[in-house]
Amino acid sequence: MTPEADEMVAVELAINGKPTHLVVRPDETLLFVLRDSIGLTGTKGACLEGECGSCTLLLNGAPVNSCLVLAAQVHGGRVETIEGLAHGDKLHVLQRKFIESGAAQCGYCTPGLIMAAKALLDETPNPDEETFFRGMEGNICRCTGYTSICEAIRGAAREWSR
Amino acid sequence: MFSQPTTLEEALDVRARCGPDLLPIAGGTDIVVAMNRGQLRPAGFLDLTHVRGLDAVRHENGRYECGGAATHATLSRLPVEALAEAALSVGGPAIRNRGTIGGNLVTASPAGDGCVALLALDADVELAHASRGRRVVPLREYFLGYRKTALLADELITRVRFPKDWITAWYKIGKRGSVNISVVCCAIGRSPTGLFHIALGSVAATPIRAPHAEEIVNRDGLTDGAIAEAADAVRRDISPIDDHRASAKYRAAMSVTLVARLLRRIRDRVKEPAR
Numbered sequence: 081m082t083p084e085a086d087e088m089v090a091v092e093l094a095i096n097g098k099p100t101h102l103v104v105r106p107d108e109t110l111l112f113v114l115r116d117s118i119g120l121t122g123t124k125g126a127c128l129e130g131e132c133g134s135c136t137l138l139l140n141g142a143p144v145n146s147c148l149v150l151a152a153q154v155h156g157g158r159v160e161t162i163e164g165l166a167h168g169d170k171l172h173v174l175q176r177k178f179i180e181s182g183a184a185q186c187g188y189c190t191p192g193l194i195m196a197a198k199a200l201l202d203e204t205p206n207p208d209e210e211t212f213f214r215g216m217e218g219n220i221c222r223c224t225g226y227t228s229i230c231e232a233i234r235g236a237a238r239e240w241s242r
Numbered sequence: 243m244f245s246q247p248t249t250l251e252e253a254l255d256v257r258a259r260c261g262p263d264l265l266p267i268a269g270g271t272d273i274v275v276a277m278n279r280g281q282l283r284p285a286g287f288l289d290l291t292h293v294r295g296l297d298a299v300r301h302e303n304g305r306y307e308c309g310g311a312a313t314h315a316t317l318s319r320l321p322v323e324a325l326a327e328a329a330l331s332v333g334g335p336a337i338r339n340r341g342t343i344g345g346n347l348v349t350a351s352p353a354g355d356g357c358v359a360l361l362a363l364d365a366d367v368e369l370a371h372a373s374r375g376r377r378v379v380p381l382r383e384y385f386l387g388y389r390k391t392a393l394l395a396d397e398l399i400t401r402v403r404f405p406k407d408w409i410t411a412w413y414k415i416g417k418r419g420s421v422n423i424s425v426v427c428c429a430i431g432r433s434p435t436g437l438f439h440i441a442l443g444s445v446a447a448t449p450i451r452a453p454h455a456e457e458i459v460n461r462d463g464l465t466d467g468a469i470a471e472a473a474d475a476v477r478r479d480i481s482p483i484d485d486h487r488a489s490a491k492y493r494a495a496m497s498v499t500l501v502a503r504l505l506r507r508i509r510d511r512v513k514e515p516a517r
Contacts, residue, residue: 152246152289218333218421
């Protein structure tokens with residue numbers, strides 16, 4: 081057997097609830113397949129080393145860095161991206177709170193932050209300080225809008241846990 | 243080539259047939275970083291994330307047995323303090339949900355937090371081959387040199403075993419509070435027979451045990467004098483270097499501090515009434 085990197089792999093997965101069939105190169109990351117092959121450009125790539133969190137999305141309900149996941153590994157999986165949050169014109173509570181709190185400046189980190197926050201609140205609707213910090217570590221904002229980001233997530237948590 | 247076995251037998255078979263041609267991958271938190279940097283171009287992959295049971299943790303006979311693909315998130319929830327805290331100190335949730343203990347052991351970084359915690363628990367690692375079977379290597383004999391290990395190119399890490407109820411302690415010094423690579427980390431485990439297992443990370447070419455320090459507390463117990471002497475003796479166990487994270491001098495000073503601090507913490511624990 082002579083393994084070839086350009087051999088293609090068939091992948092079946094659900095993206096934002098939609099069954100999707102993909103054919104990918106073994107070395108393509110989920111991030112780039114979503115952005116370049118499918119056109120879901122909401123998920124952002126920045127450091128490509130798992131340091132910044134801007135590519136965070138949910139895989140089978142758990143946050144992952146999509147820049148470090150090979151698309152072929154996701155066969156049979158369930159992917160949720162920022163594009164799947166709103167229902168038509170109705171924004172998700174996290175999206176609404178980010179707007180209300182002015183939590184997006186350049187906006188590049190926002191999709192990753194919102195997906196990480198969703199994972200946190202899905203598991204712990206009313207997180208204490210420690211859980212909040214642990215849940216959000218790994219997502220950085222270089223405009224340093226952390227105060228308004230935390231306010232937005234806490235605001236969403238208050239509605240979430242009501 | 244992309245192989246995605248669902249059983250361990252199949253995974254071992256592919257590994258034995260293809261060896262280094264197919265790079266075993268689980269969370270990808272080391273491998274894909276290197277690929278994204280252009281430092282690594284694997285010819286193909288052996289994906290271990292679909293192997294049933296390889297991510298599970300079981301306990302029997304007072305020991306935990308975790309599969310090679312158990313994630314840091316999973317380990318961070320175990321009631322084994324040093325290992326849980328080490329696992330929780332790795333990356334953020336997104337990294338902990340993907341990175342595995344097997345990957346930590348294969349990468350064998352001197353700064354591998356999970357490796358250091360497992361050394362302090364005197365863990366065993368099980369290396370398996372499709373036809374030669376399984377061999378159990380004490381973790382203290384597994385690290386052979388800088389990023390060199392006892393794992394052969396046709397084997398996989400199938401399990402890691404470590405005790406459940408040792409008294410353990412962990413401390414990591416890094417540059418920041420999270421998503422943090424160790425400048426120095428230390429883990430200490432005390433067996434029920436009172437033997438100490440002192441391990442350190444980022445102070446040598448591999449994660450290490452500290453036999454000189456251990457010898458003193460194993461002989462003299464946890465008196466103030468023995469703790470100070472053991473902490474000082476750790477200088478003979480380490481061989482730190484200067485790099486962009488810290489100087490060798492700082493690492494040596496912090497090794498002394500951490501060994502003393504964690505031995506005192508363990509002394510306080512031993513005094514606590516049994517729960």
